[in-house]
Amino acid sequence: MTAYSKKLLLTTFIFTQFATIPVGYSADQKKQFYFLGGGGEPTGETTIFDGEIKRMGSFINNSDWDSTVSFNGGHSKTEELIKSKMGKAKNAGPFIEKNYNAMMDEMIAKMQSGELKDGDQLMITIDTHGARRSSGKDAEKTHRVAMSYSEAKELTNLTGAHVVDLDKLDKIVELAAKKNVKLAVADLSCYSGNLLNIKNDKVCLISGTGPEQYGYASGNYKVAFFSFSPAVTFGSKFIDSFKKGKNLEELFLSARSASVDTPDFPMINSPEGIAINDMMYKMITPYLDYNDDTVSNFGPQYGRTGNGFEERVCNIDNNHQQLMDLLKQYDNIGAVVDDSGRNSNEFKALRAALEDYRSYQRKYEVFMRGKFEVEKEIKDMMEKQFPNDKKAWSSYAPLDLLSLNLDASIKRYEELAEKDKKNKYIFEMWNSTVQQMKKQKEIAAYVNANMSANAKEKLKAAEDAYGKSGVTRGLASKVSQEAKKVFDTLYKNIKKPASNPCRDFVL
Amino acid sequence: MIKIMMALVLLSSNVFAQEFSGCGEYVFKGVLKHDEHSPLKMIYVVNEGTKSQMTFDLIERDDVVKLSLMLDLPSTFKASITKPMNGTKGVLSFPSEIARRVPNPLSKNEIGIAKIKTFKCD
Numbered sequence: 001m002t003a004y005s006k007k008l009l010l011t012t013f014i015f016t017q018f019a020t021i022p023v024g025y026s027a028d029q030k031k032q033f034y035f036l037g038g039g040g041e042p043t044g045e046t047t048i049f050d051g052e053i054k055r056m057g058s059f060i061n062n063s064d065w066d067s068t069v070s071f072n073g074g075h076s077k078t079e080e081l082i083k084s085k086m087g088k089a090k091n092a093g094p095f096i097e098k099n100y101n102a103m104m105d106e107m108i109a110k111m112q113s114g115e116l117k118d119g120d121q122l123m124i125t126i127d128t129h130g131a132r133r134s135s136g137k138d139a140e141k142t143h144r145v146a147m148s149y150s151e152a153k154e155l156t157n158l159t160g161a162h163v164v165d166l167d168k169l170d171k172i173v174e175l176a177a178k179k180n181v182k183l184a185v186a187d188l189s190c191y192s193g194n195l196l197n198i199k200n201d202k203v204c205l206i207s208g209t210g211p212e213q214y215g216y217a218s219g220n221y222k223v224a225f226f227s228f229s230p231a232v233t234f235g236s237k238f239i240d241s242f243k244k245g246k247n248l249e250e251l252f253l254s255a256r257s258a259s260v261d262t263p264d265f266p267m268i269n270s271p272e273g274i275a276i277n278d279m280m281y282k283m284i285t286p287y288l289d290y291n292d293d294t295v296s297n298f299g300p301q302y303g304r305t306g307n308g309f310e311e312r313v314c315n316i317d318n319n320h321q322q323l324m325d326l327l328k329q330y331d332n333i334g335a336v337v338d339d340s341g342r343n344s345n346e347f348k349a350l351r352a353a354l355e356d357y358r359s360y361q362r363k364y365e366v367f368m369r370g371k372f373e374v375e376k377e378i379k380d381m382m383e384k385q386f387p388n389d390k391k392a393w394s395s396y397a398p399l400d401l402l403s404l405n406l407d408a409s410i411k412r413y414e415e416l417a418e419k420d421k422k423n424k425y426i427f428e429m430w431n432s433t434v435q436q437m438k439k440q441k442e443i444a445a446y447v448n449a450n451m452s453a454n455a456k457e458k459l460k461a462a463e464d465a466y467g468k469s470g471v472t473r474g475l476a477s478k479v480s481q482e483a484k485k486v487f488d489t490l491y492k493n494i495k496k497p498a499s500n501p502c503r504d505f506v507l
Numbered sequence: 508m509i510k511i512m513m514a515l516v517l518l519s520s521n522v523f524a525q526e527f528s529g530c531g532e533y534v535f536k537g538v539l540k541h542d543e544h545s546p547l548k549m550i551y552v553v554n555e556g557t558k559s560q561m562t563f564d565l566i567e568r569d570d571v572v573k574l575s576l577m578l579d580l581p582s583t584f585k586a587s588i589t590k591p592m593n594g595t596k597g598v599l600s601f602p603s604e605i606a607r608r609v610p611n612p613l614s615k616n617e618i619g620i621a622k623i624k625t626f627k628c629d
Binding site: 131132134135136138139140144157158159165300304305307391395396397400403404409412413416420425426428429432433436437440 | 541547548554555556557558559568571572573575576578580583584595602603604605606607608619
C-alpha cells in the first residue's frame, strides 16, 4: 500500500512553487488585466462589490500590469471608489453591454493582430451577479451575468437585470490557446462554476463557486463612521492575495481553504481540480442547500404535498448512507494519510459535518411528516363534507386552499370578468373561476373551523420548524468548509509535478 | 495515487437536464401568467427569464379555471402535452395535482418540465 506523506508532499509543493516562479520577464512581455462587473445592484450609493474594488485597486495601483476597468455605473460612492482606488487603470466606462462587447472584441483583436503574442499574459476577472445556467439545447455554454443600470430582483435568473452571457470568452480562450497567450479567467459571480464548461487545458479558469451555488461578496459593514469589508469569502481572499510573483493555482488553493461561512464550491480547471470536482461536487451539492432571509432551498426537496414524501425521505437516506459508506471506504483504504501513517482526519470531519446536516434534516422531516398527516386529515374532511364539490378541492394541495388569499384572488378575477364582459366566452370563464373560488373559500372556512387541536398543533410545529430553519445556513457552511479541507488535501496528494496553466500564470 | 484516482472516478457523474422530449405527461414547474394575447388570456411560463424559457397556452376553459388559483404564484402540477411544441411554445392540458411551489433557486430540478409518461402526439 503506497502512502503519500504530507512531509513529502510539502517538499514537492515547495519545489514546484519555486520551480514555477520565473527568474525574470522579457522586457517586451505584455501583462494585461481586465476587471469587469458590479452590475445588477439596487439603486443607492454603494454596492456589495465595494470591498473587492478596494482590494483589486490595491493590486492594480501597485503592480506593473496594464489594467482596464469596466465596473458598475450609477452608484456614486462606488464610482468614487473606482476613481480613487483604481486610478492607474484605464476606465472603459460603466459595465454595460456595449462596453462589455467592446472589451471582448478588443481582446480578440489584440490576439489576432499579434499585439498580444506568445508568452504574453492576459487576465480577466469578473465580479458581478451571475445567473443560473439555462437548460436545454439553446442554453448558453457558460452562464449570464448582470450589467449595470439595472437591478436583479432575484438572484437566480436575475429577473429585472440586463444580462449578457459569457460565451464570448469561449472565443478568447480558443484564440489564446492557439496563439500561446497565457490567459486566466476568474469568474467570481453566482453560479460561476459554469465557466468551467469551457474545456481547454491551455488556459487557466477559476470560479468563485460551483455551477449550482451562489457566490459571496464580502459586503460592506458600518460601525459608527467607519465602514469595512472583511476578507472572509473566497472572492475577497482570492483578490486580497494578488501579489507579484504569486501563481494563480496557489492563490486559488489558499483562498479556497481560508474562506469561511459560505456554502460554496470554488473551482479550478487544472487536471487535479477537475478530477476532484468530478468526484466531490455532485455528492456535496445536496448538503449546500439552506434557508435564510433571502434563500429557501432547504425545505422544497420534500415537496409541497405529502405525495411521495416517504419515498423522498427514503431516497435521501439511501443516498446519505451510500455517501457515508464511500467516505468510510476512503478511510479504510488509507487513501490519504498524514505524517505518521494515520488516515487523514479531513474525511472524518467531513463525514461528521454531513451527519450533522442529515441529523437536522431528520428532525425537520418529523415536522414535515406531521404536516402531511394533517393534509390527509383535511382531505378526508373534504371528502366527507363536500363530496359534490370535488372540482373545487380535489386537484389541489389541501394546505394551499387554507393558506392562499382567496379574497384577493376573487377580487382580481371579478375585475377581469368586468373588463372582458363584452367577450362572452372569456367572461364566462372568469365568472366560473370566481364561483369556484367562492366555493373554495367556503371549504377553507369549514376546514379551519373544524380541524382538530392536534392537527393545528402539528401545523404550528411545522411552521415553527420552517421559521427556525435558518440554522441550515451554518450546517451547510460547515459541510462546505470540511469539503474544502478534503479538496485541499486531495489536491496536494495528487498534485502533479508537471505544471498547468494556472500554476504557470504568475502575477 | 491509484487509489485516489479510483476514488475520483467512482463518483464522477453527469448533470441532469430538463426539456421537451415528445408528447406525454409532464410535471410542470413554473408560473401561471395573465396574458392578453393568448387564446384564453392565460399562459404558463417555465424557466422564465432564461434562454430555456418555454410558454404554454391553455386552450380549455376548464383548465384555466382549475389553474386560476395559482395566478402569479410559483406552482407545480402534472399536465399533458398532446401536440409537438413549436420551438419554445406549446399547449398544455388536463392539469392535476396542482400545488404551490416554494422557489428553490439552487436546485436544477426546481423549475422546468420533466416527462413522466410518453404517448403519441395527436
